[in-house]
Amino acid sequence: MRIPTVGFEFGVLLQAMGVLGLLGVPARAAIPACLKTVELSCLNLAANCIDTVNSGAVNNLWGIKSCVAAATCYGVGDLITSVECQTGFTVTNAAQSSLDYTTIYAGIVGSCAFASGGCSITQQNYVDFYYGELTAVSSSNFPSSTAVVIALWNAIVAWAATGSTVPYLNFNDWLHFSSFPSTTTTTAPPIASYTEIYWNPNPAPPSGAVSETFVQSSTTVIIAIPTTTTTVVIGGASITLAPGGTPINGPLPSDPNIIPPTSVASVTFTAPPSFTTIVPVPAASNSPPKNITGPPGDKNSNGDDWWLLLFPGIIAGLLPLDIGIIGGIKPTPGLPPGWTGPWTDPDPTTTISASASGSPSGSSCPRPTSVYALSDDSENADWEDNGDDPDRRRNTLVARASPRFITLPICGISKQNGNVVTNPSAVSLGAGTYYSIGLKAAGGVNTVLNSIAVGGRPVGNGPATVNQEHVFELGYIKQFFEALNGNGIPCTWILDNVYNRAGWDGATPWALSLLLDIDQVVNMVWVDKPLNQAKSNVVNQDKQTAADPPQRSNMNNIADVTPGGTSVNLIQDVEYFARNFAALGGYFGATAATFRATALRVQNRLAQITPDTPAVNLPVQFNNWLRGLAATYPAGCTSRANNVFNYYANKMTTEANLGNNGVVPQCFPLYHTGNFIPPAPTLPLCNIPGTQGKIHFGQDPGGNPELSFSTFRILGSGRTDFYALGLGADFAGEHFIAEDLTTLYSACSGVWAIGVSSTAVPASTDAFLAMDCAGQTGNQVTTPITFVVNDQVLDCVTINSELQGTAGITIYIICAGSNAAATTCGNGILQTDPQGHFLTGTLQFVPT
Incomplete structure (x- = not known):
């Protein structure tokens, strides 16, 4: 043959x-040299983890079950070291995505993960997960006894210090900040992680951080993020912290420093307008310190023009006020919320000279304000009365706590008729994932989306600038049935078989069940307001043309492009919005698993319905409709982001020609950088x-x-x-x-x-x-x-x-x-x- x-x-x-x-x-199967010697069942998990990881997933280890299981026996730090060896990529604990809640964490704790408030991992949950994963990877080796596995669990419990069980956030922290097993086990809270925003002498912890670490000489003080005004004394120096952890009594003394991320190999220092220097971190505690120099002539408060970088990234000497560290957080200027005592602005607003050719002599660039204030496009003020608009929950405490609802005006289900389908309970997000490109006040042209786990609503860019957002929108129910109606399915069929018919329990209408499948905490994330505004335009299929892009009405209000002009804050808001729009594709990608899981609940619910007449196969038609809708999103994101930038650039050029001799100063980096959308795929x-x-x-x-x-x-x-x-x-x-x-x-x-x-x-x-x-x-x-x-x-x-x-x-x-x-x-x-x-x-x- x-x-x-x-x-x-x-x-x-x-x-x-x-x-x-x-x-x-090359390097697809686990390389033996990259694996350390451990008990064989653990080695099987680590090898399977490495087999599963590809070069594009090195920062998503906690989305792979065998990697999560392997981390508990092999050690987080050692597992990441093995992945680095295997792939040749630089991988850090802090850079890892959060633990997959829907697929992995819920698989460990069971259905209670989706109950109100969720639930914690018990010892039995962990033992079942460990043995279950060994079976899933077809391991031929198992621990000699359950006592071996329980000892692993006890080490995690000791680290988390949350009693006999471990909640999601603490287990997620363990995966990001522990290095177990090691010669010693620490019960101290994890060191805060940092997003990529500038640091100054009075850094604030990032949202979601649970502790702050202060160092002076050989003394270390670790405190939980304070909820009230707190004073830290270290080496005779007193540091007063506002609620949330921002130092408030002037620049910190020269010795104490907040530690940069512990896993970094180098620290990048910046200063306006374009100074950058990268300094390697000394490799060990006995390595000589590295000298750091700033821009020519720049002096710190001690009169020195250099300072020192020590192991493991601690800075000796006080930085000049205009030097920043990429990887830290800059506090928002202004009185801290709830502060009634004396206060010194830790970072007074400064200006830098404009360097653009032709810029007015002596002009300066104001630092971006912290608060983001662009209003929503009118089309999205309330997404066609479906109760899903974030602004309604954003603006008033009463509305924020109100139950959500869905409508179908085309078939008479509307607020006007008083017969909307309403969730009897108000569902509100607390601990969850926060998606952000960073604070508006950081400026620049960054469009990289980051996610962190937070314990509650983040501060973001000021009051009412972070929204709780449904990943899979309530409005999709209305859109789907509108599409069916447009394809010949009459309203009487939709109302009789879905909106007015009770489900298997004989009491709950199918439409309410569909709403409850969507309006869940597991389907919610925290997002910055402009990211939510961008998403609204895409999912609502509006603002599609170059002549009428998202935020057109606000851009039309730009009237003065000079650095000290009346439009400066508006321009900075527009640039921040445009950068968030460019990150929207990343948001859709990062939340795809949550979207898919919620859509599956809806699809399964539709599969339970037996209509009076077989006019339409509901789950099949829903899947087809949703695929068609989602297929419009990539092009919809790209075209709208392009349209926003082009409309903004044209408006700025027009106003400059009218009143600034045709010159747009360098104060607005996005305008001068050019379009930020990558070329279309070929x-x-x-x-x-x-x-x-x-x-x-x-x-x-x-x-x-x-x-x-x-x-x-x-x-x-x-x-x-x-x-x-x-x-x-x-x-x-x-x-x-x-x-x-x-x-x-x-x-x-x-x-x-x-x-x-x-x-x-x-x-x-x-x-x-x-x-x-x-x-x-x-x-x-x-x-x-x-x-x-x-x-x-x-x-x-x-x-x-x-x-x-x-x-x-x-x-x-x-x-x-x-x-x-x-x-x-x-x-x-x-x-x-x-x-x-x-x-x-x-x-x-x-x-x-």
């Missing part, structure tokens, strides 16, 4: 021809990732087609120009790679052998897929293909080999910068395989 294939037989051919090793993906529009098919290698001398026995999958590669191709579920698994044949055959200089294997191969690299759709779309397009190595699109030839000892027929793919080079190399290889021959025709991908 002739069985053309690619895979194992391909490796056999390479060995028979003298090629060393099997082709494979990926093929046919056979998108997930498409399965076979490879047609060409025809043999008899004209017979050679088709692969294996079925391959088009894979997302992490690039926006080429896909990949492989046998695994995604790019982290088996996929095509290229091995350099230069040193193996004299005729093969600069030529690559392309194949699939799970074993690492020397001198190999990823091979991406180039595919010519010829203007066609869809996932059933037979397309010519070739491979891309080191960003070079290659020409490929194929060899049919029937070497003695191989099973069936093996196909050998040879690729080079030109067809002539690939053919020359192929002829050289065929000298060792007299039964082999070239195939004719082109390589093709044939969907199945």
Whole structure:
């Protein structure tokens, strides 16, 4: 039987021809040298964790069950060190995403995770999770006794110091800040993590931090974040802290310093307008300190023009007022909330000279204010009366506590008619995840979205600037049934079978059940107001045109572009909004799991309904509708963000021409940076990732087609120009790679052998897929293909080999910068395989 294939037989051919090793993906399987010696069941978990991690998920370890289980026995710090060794990437504890609540934490504690207030992990929960994960990874090794596992749990309990159980936030903190196991176990609260905003001599802890650490010489003081005015005394120096932890009695004394993130290898110092210096952190406590110098002529309060960086990132000497550390938090100028005693502004507003060519002489740039004040677009003031508008909860205490509701005005369900579907309970978010690009007062052009776990509503950019936000919106229920009605399903059918019909309990209407499936804490996150405003425009499908972009009415109010003009705060708000809009795609991606889990609850609820007449398959139609809706979001985010920036830039230019000699000062960095939206992807529009098919290698001398026995999958590669191709579920698994044949055959200089294997191969690299759709779309397009190595699109030839000892027929793919080079190399290889021959025709991908 002739069985053309690619895979194992391909490796056999390479060995028979003298090629060393099997082709494979470097560092995909766990490298033994990267693993430490531990008890075998723990080693199985750590190896599975590393097998599962790919280069794109190094900061999402706590979204992988085996990694969470491995951390509890292998040690958080040691596991991250092993991941670094495996991937070659720099990985930090603090950079890890929060523990997956829906899939992992809820899987540990059970259904009570979704009850009001949630629930904590018990010892039995942890033991069940540990053994369950060993079974899930098909481990052949288990602990010698449950006492071994209980000892691991006891170490976590001791660290968390929350009694005999561990709540989600504390376990999440343990995953981010512990280094267990170690020679000692600490019960001190974790050191605060920091977002990427400037630090000054009076830093404030980030929202979500549970403690502050102060250091002076050999003395360390750790306190919980204070809720009342608190004085810390260390080494004879007194530091008064406002509620929330911001120092308030002038700049800190020169010795105490708040420690930067403990895992960093270097600290970046900045000063306006463009000074930057990066200083390596000394490697050990006995390493000599590193000198730090600021901009020329800059002096700290001690009169020195330099200071010292000590291990592990502690600063000796007081920084000049205009020097910042990336990785800290700058306190908001102004009286701390609730403070009634004496207060010294820790960071008075300063100005920097404008450096733009043509800027008015002597102009200066005011620091951005802290409070964000842009009003919502009128279209989103209340999303068509569905009770889901954040501003209603944002502006009044009464409305914030009011139950939410859904409407369907097209069928008479409306506030006006007084028959909205209302949740009998008010659901409010407390502890949760907070998404932010950083404080407005930091300025700049950053659009990187970060997430942190918080214990309650964050402060954000001032009062009423952080919203509790549904990831999966209540308004989708209204939109879905409006779409059904538009496709011919009458209101009487929708009302009789969903809105007015009781469910299986005989009392709760299906529409209320759908509302309750969505209006849950697990479906809520905290977001900054401008991010919420941006999302509203996308999910509500409004503000779509370049002539009427989001926030158009506010941008129209810009009238003075001078640094001291009346519009300066408005301009800074607009730039902050535009940067949040650019981060919206990241938000959709980061919350996809929550969106999917909530949508699944809704879909399952619709699957419970048995209508009077089979007019529509509700769960099927809902899934189709939701896919179509979500498909509009990427382009909707990008186009609206572009439209906002272009409208803003045009408005600024127009106003400058009217009153500032055509010059927009450098005070507004986003205007001068240019558009921040990346180029559109150039990926093929046919056979998108997930498409399965076979490879047609060409025809043999008899004209017979050679088709692969294996079925391959088009894979997302992490690039926006080429896909990949492989046998695994995604790019982290088996996929095509290229091995350099230069040193193996004299005729093969600069030529690559392309194949699939799970074993690492020397001198190999990823091979991406180039595919010519010829203007066609869809996932059933037979397309010519070739491979891309080191960003070079290659020409490929194929060899049919029937070497003695191989099973069936093996196909050998040879690729080079030109067809002539690939053919020359192929002829050289065929000298060792007299039964082999070239195939004719082109390589093709044939969907199945």
